[in-house]
Amino acid sequence: MISFEDRLRSRREAAAQVASPSDHAGDGLVARARVAAVTDTCWCCRQKVRAIVGVLVDAEHTADRSGFIPLEQIDEALLRLLDRTTLARRGIGELRHRDSPGVEGGYIANGCIECDALIGRFHLEDLLTEHRNAGGSSGQLDIGIAVQLELHSDMQRSERSALA
DSSP: OOOHHHHHHHHHHHHHTOOOGGGGTTTOEEEEEEEEEEEEEOTTTOOEEEEEEEEEOOGGGSTTSSOEEEHHHHHHHHHHHOOHHHHHTTTBOOEEEEEETTEEEEEEEEBOTTTOOBOOHHHHHHHHHHHHHTTOOGGGGEEEEEEEEEEOGGGGOSOOOTTO
C-alpha cells in the first residue's frame, strides 16, 4: 500500500525533473477540462451529496479514448483550481486531504456539504461503474465547471477507467 506522503513525494520528484514545458515538448498539454461528479446520499447524515470523480477532456487526450481522467490523477491540480464557494454552488462539499480508515495516509476527496463526512473513493468508483453499466454517459457527469489543466503523460496512461 502506498501512503499519501509517498504519493506526494513521487509527484514532486516527477515535477522537479521537468524544468520547463519546452524541455518536454508534447508531454505538458494545456487542455480544457469539465469537472465530473456523481450524486448519492451521505452515509452519515442522509442528505443528498455530490462528489467529484474526475474530469472530462477531449477523447484524444486519454490513451483509452474515454475522455475521462479520474480524480486521483488530477486531485492536486483541482485542489488548487476549485474553491469552496464554486463547489458549494453545485452542492459539493470542500475538496481537501482527508483521512480514511481504508487508505493509509488518506487522500484528496470531497466531503458531505452538510456534515463534511468523507465521501469515499471506493464508493465513488462503485457509483461510476453503476452509472456506466446502467447506460449512463460521461457527459451526464458534467457539472458545469470548466478548468484549464496541464495534462501529462501519466494522466493519459492506458489504464482503463470506470467509464472506459
